[in-house]
Amino acid sequence: MIKVFIIGAGTLGKLIVEIIESTGYFQVGGFYDDNFPQLKSVMNYPVLGKLEDVAKSNHLSLAIGIGEPKYRQSIFEELLEKGHHFPALVHSSAVLSKYSQIEDGVLIGPNSSVLTGSRVQKGTCILSHVNINQDVQIEPYCLIAAGVIIGNNAKLGEACHIGLGQRVYLNEEIAAGTFRK
Incomplete structure (x- = not known):
């Protein structure tokens, strides 16, 4: 199973958990959310750090749980350039x-x-x-x-x-x- 780390632990991030859990192919690795460290877990998955921490991680498979298109685009392009993958x-x-x-x-x-x-x-x-x-x-x-x-x-x-x-x-x-x- 491929672990996918979710950026954003709000409503869309929670939907992504349901999508991942339904596949049988991917597994949730945890979340990155700017409410860390106050927010420690969501849906029994750990919050591992803030958005800025993703770029420093070696988690290659990511999903963006932020709906606003302009933010989705900037996050996608920045992290893709750093070698991360978005299945x-x-x-x-x-x-x-x-x-x-x-x-x-x-x-x-x-x-x-x-x-x-x-x-x-x-x-x-x-x-x-x-x-x-x-x-x-x-x-x-x-x-x-x-x-x-x-x-x-x-x-x-x-x-x-x-x-x-x-x-x-x-x-x-x-x-x-x-x-x-």
Whole structure:
């Protein structure tokens, strides 16, 4: 089993624990959170240090439990440059077409789907019950909240944030950095 260390021990970090535990392939190694040392454990896993301590560690497999796209991007790029790895983590209940593409650092929560021809690029976070239809292109570092439906041939620009229960319509293009509430 590969140990994955989670950056951020809040709501998203806890979801990542559930994703990892569902896989049977990865194992939670612990958390890094800026509330350390006051925060000592989360969900029975140790908090090992602050965010700044990750760069000094030799933990190569990481997951980012911080939702804000611009922070996800800066953390991902800085730590990737230092030799850390961000595996794609997909909940066991998610449905992925064998004809979809999922890049490194992507998180996919429970009961979500990514259908034929769709591509989800690095560092993107897809929460629970998200439906990504056919031939959708999602650029890096997006955050797609629970219950979102994305129609065929849609394109999401880099670091988009699509809020809870939103719909992205057929052939719609969302500009980079957009926050749709």
